Amino acid sequence: MTEKQMRRNQLIHLIVSLGYPEAFGAVLADELKTEKQMTRMIGYLLHADHLRMEDIVDEMLAIKADFASYRQKNITEHNNSAYNDLLNRGLEVSDSETQKS
Numbered sequence: 001m002t003e004k005q006m007r008r009n010q011l012i013h014l015i016v017s018l019g020y021p022e023a024f025g026a027v028l029a030d031e032l033k034t035e036k037q038m039t040r041m042i043g044y045l046l047h048a049d050h051l052r053m054e055d056i057v058d059e060m061l062a063i064k065a066d067f068a069s070y071r072q073k074n075i076t077e078h079n080n081s082a083y084n085d086l087l088n089r090g091l092e093v094s095d096s097e098t099q100k101s
Contacts, residue, residue: 007038014045020053028060037063 008029015025032038044059045051 004035004038007035007042011038011042011045014042015056018045018051020056024053028056031060032063034067037067 011029011032012022012025015028016022028041029038032041040063041060044063045056048055
């Protein structure tokens with residue numbers, strides 16, 4: 001069993017133990033696509049009191065937004081780095097390409 005599957009099962013079990021339907025836990029686990037996201041949700045569920053379904057869904061959406069923002073930040077940083085390299089080095093043309101011209 002993979003780490004992701006273990007986290008998925010743990011999240012579903014925790015949701016059921018809080019009195020919610022198993023299907024609700026399965027939907028949450030499917031929406032939280034990585035084990036890190038599921039681990040963060042599990043931590044939230046373990047430390048919060050008297051949660052409504054709406055609160056759990058709001059936290060799930062916040063977790064997804066945080067990870068999307070983090071991913072976009074990394075993509076932007078990579079693209080900025082590549083662009084700065086291009087500005088610093090210029091367009092490098094190989095000798096064989098200059099002979100064709």
